[in-house]
Amino acid sequence: MGNKMCNYKKPFVTIFTPTYNRAYILKRLYGSLLIQTNTNFEWLIVDDGSSDETESLVQEFIGDNKHTFDIRYYKKKNEGKHIAINLGVKEARGVLFFIVDSDDALQENAIEKIIEEEKTIENKEQFAGVAGLKGNLLGEPIKSPTEVYTKKELDTLIEQKDATSIEYRYKYKISGDRAEVVYTDLMRKIPFPKIGNEKFMEESYLWMSISKMNLKFRWFNSVIYLCEYMQDGLTNNMREIVKKNWKTHCFCANYDLTIKEIPIKIRARECIRYYRYGMYGKRKIKDLWIECNDKILSIPAVLFAFIYRVR
Numbered sequence: 001m002g003n004k005m006c007n008y009k010k011p012f013v014t015i016f017t018p019t020y021n022r023a024y025i026l027k028r029l030y031g032s033l034l035i036q037t038n039t040n041f042e043w044l045i046v047d048d049g050s051s052d053e054t055e056s057l058v059q060e061f062i063g064d065n066k067h068t069f070d071i072r073y074y075k076k077k078n079e080g081k082h083i084a085i086n087l088g089v090k091e092a093r094g095v096l097f098f099i100v101d102s103d104d105a106l107q108e109n110a111i112e113k114i115i116e117e118e119k120t121i122e123n124k125e126q127f128a129g130v131a132g133l134k135g136n137l138l139g140e141p142i143k144s145p146t147e148v149y150t151k152k153e154l155d156t157l158i159e160q161k162d163a164t165s166i167e168y169r170y171k172y173k174i175s176g177d178r179a180e181v182v183y184t185d186l187m188r189k190i191p192f193p194k195i196g197n198e199k200f201m202e203e204s205y206l207w208m209s210i211s212k213m214n215l216k217f218r219w220f221n222s223v224i225y226l227c228e229y230m231q232d233g234l235t236n237n238m239r240e241i242v243k244k245n246w247k248t249h250c251f252c253a254n255y256d257l258t259i260k261e262i263p264i265k266i267r268a269r270e271c272i273r274y275y276r277y278g279m280y281g282k283r284k285i286k287d288l289w290i291e292c293n294d295k296i297l298s299i300p301a302v303l304f305a306f307i308y309r310v311r
Contacts, residue, residue, distance in 0.1 A: 014094030018084035049078030080199030082192035135223035143176030179225035275305035
């Protein structure tokens with residue numbers, strides 16, 4: 001592990017980037033940080049065991065005279081994005097913690113907008129942070145990797161809303177990718193668990209944990225985060241990634257069953273997911289049943305898990 005410290009003031013936002021063999025694309029994110037209209041942030045990079053030129057590239061970033069913000073770099077052994085996030089949270093100096101993946105970028109006013117929205121929150125103890133829209137590289141707001149919001153759909157969204165992640169998704173029925181920015185002190189209370197040697201845990205664990213604490217986000221409808229879904233990224237390889245990390249997948253599905261605010265239809269689906277991947281991992285049904293957090297939903301879930309078995 002290594003890092004280089006610069007003498008910058010304490011930042012309001014930590015932009016955190018976990019990266020693994022992304023030297024070929026990381027310059028784009030760096031370029032978007034150089035043009036930010038508000039530079040009250042640090043860029044904290046955790047290299048999750050890259051074997052490419054990531055370290056030397058980041059050292060070039062640190063050594064050049066283009067940036068007016070602090071860049072810190074840590075390298076660790078490969079354990080997965082969620083464990084890299086744990087380290088990032090530990091080392092972060094910002095009030096807010098913003099996860100920005102290495103193959104993505106920010107709108108030039110992203111930090112300005114984040115700080116502006118956060119300053120409007122009065123009862124901060126009731127909030128987890130703020131959340132803006134994600135867009136494609138053209139800045140068009142997206143609701144999935146391949147689907148852009150229409151103007152009519154955007155017009156139906158309330159400009160600013162205070163709600164937990166669960167309320168936002170299920171009560172108000174708003175879909176689409178979002179860019180959540182969380183208070184760093186809160187992130188430190190919710191570390192991702194490490195399960196065996198598995199290297200992937202979905203970030204929904206974090207959002208569900210925050211919802212269980214009944215903490216809201218201030219959701220706003222400005223694109224702050226620009227996405228490109230790469231062929232070597234998590235989204236495009238999810239099925240095989242989940243199969244390799246079935247224990248963690250079961251854990252997350254079973255965890256969701258503890259959250260009664262999630263609609264019954266969604267919890268039933270999570271229960272089926274729990275049994276499907278538990279069976280894929282050759283766990284005994286009896287043991288899965290004992291550990292399951294919803295015995296009632298387990299009755300139909302086991303049958304569906306048999307029918308739609310993971311191959």
